[in-house]
Amino acid sequence: MSAKKEKKRDFSKYTGVLSSLIAIISGIIIALIVLMTTHPDKGFAAFTTLITGGFGMGGIKNLGSLFYFATPILCTGVAMCLAFQAGIFNIGGPGQYSVGALAAILTSLYFSKDFPAPFTWIVPLIVATLAGALWALVPGILKAYFNVNVVIGTIMFNYIEMYYMMHWINDYCYDAMKGQTRAIPAQCKLPQWFMPALTQNKTSDIGILIAILVAILIWIVMEKTQLGYELKACGKNAEASRYAGIKSKRNIMISILLSGALCGLGGGLTHLSVSGTYITMKEALAAEGFNGIAVCCLANNSPLGAIFGALFMAFLTVGGNYMQIFGFQREIVSVITSVIIYFAAFSLFLKQALERTANKKKTEVNKVTGEELK
């Protein structure tokens, strides 16, 4: 017990945060370099707008869009954290997210619009969650029972989704005038509660609250329950946990289904939002799915950290939307994201290096004072 307490006071607890910070700062520095070299005259103004998240230009109203952008990537980010902790790399986020989105749209268009009050939006959300899980089902089975690399499995399902999405939209919910999915009925949109007052934005809704709640819930499951412990054990060493009597195949299925469900929920929340989101007829994978990986990297695989990671990424996105004014493209945000992921990838190395320096300091102090450092 005392050893455990000792460890908690250890400096190593903060190295995770520190290495994320290093990753973020590197990303921002590279963005500055790219902006300054492309348009030296406007580069710095664009840069300040970007890193203030557009709040300097748009003011408090941007809080609404910040939450709007954070909602889907928080869900997909938590999904990735969960999968990562269970030793599974779920790249299927884009597919699961889009399928969830479509499921939410279709359910609200065809079924739930006549339901009694809260079920008009709760039912589509549940269906979206299930649809996301469904889209992860086959890659999960292939991984658990046929030993097919889960990365390949989920990537293939992304592409299958990409091609089928057009087909489904075209058949069931196509608005030919606008070239996108039909608008969902007003009663099926998420309730707003106090959010408009809080964010000074008329279209703000409770999506972000649900997402944060889910993140906390997943954190509790992963940290405080037996299921979470077993999932993590499998992720650390599948063979060893199998010897310890943990059913690894079942755990693979659970983690990938949960991960898919969370992505689906993200799609549902975004497409039931009051501000109105549509799927356009374009052969493209949903970026929200991939951005979840970035959120997860920033958060060091922790669902709670994902809340901050998602808010930060959304912050950058809001800033990125102002880039056009300065003659830049918003893709600069993706460039920053990629640099952050890149640096986060060797965060383990950074972490070890930091820990090494931290431990060095500790022993030095020990020598001088002759007692253990708290």
Added chain:
Amino acid sequence: MEMLYFIARYFMYFFIPLLVVSVSGMFSERSGIIHMGLDSVMVWSCMWGVLCLQWLDGVVAGQLRLILALLFAGVMGILLTLLLAVASINLNADQTIVAMALNTFAPAFCIFFARVLQDGSEHLSIRNDFLIEKVPVLGDIPVIGEMFFTRTYITNFIGIAIFIISAIVINKTRFGLRMCACGENPQAAESLGVNVQKYRYAALIISGFIGGMGGLMYIIPVATHYSQTVGGYGYLALSVLIFGQWRSIPLLGAAAFFALCKTIANAYSGIPFLANLGLPSAFFKSLPFIITLVALAATSKYDHSPKASGQPYDKSQR
């Protein structure tokens, strides 16, 4: 007969880039570095290749322009792959996450860069005068000549050459065998005096060069402009690599099989039997991906993946 020629030519458009890029992946993975970033290498070097084509337009004529652009694309491919190399060889990074970073970076940067270059438009146009109407002598062979040696591209022959050379290098030379040892059991290789890091660097440089050329090879026959995508070919090449079990000859078969699926997916409306089935085009388009999964599930029992693939190399391990 015209139909057959048409399908054969179409087939080559898909087959060559898949083969070349999966060979690029083979170099990397046989040396022990999982290369999920093939797609990014293609997207990135394809842009540089296309830009090089634009710069050389009017300076150099004919096939030489294409060959120079291919070389340039290869060199740029090396540059991007070095990012993976440094992170995974020197910094013990998670190779899959690095690759995801590259996959996010390449399309975003290329859109950004293309728009900066041409003030708003992201499409880079390609002036294509590389079609070879008929290869002398070989083009006169009946049937085969018509199928593979007329209305063809020089990239087809370069691609085949790359495959043959790399098959020999990997399987028959000292360099190749040592490289594979680094992917199977790096500690054992190191104990016999093989510098694992050096070999992995070499493998990734070769991989980047080939992958970069593959990116440009993909776009030359099928598109008139470059729009920051290679249609998921990097990922497909990865599945070809796994389906081909990381071995040269099976790789050839796997690439051919995929290319055939892809050809059917794109040309099915011209084939009466398939067009009459009444299936949605989405089905045919996703067919290569579905078949990949089925094929992988069926063959995954035989796992010949390099043993040390994906793990950061730790000298002190046993």
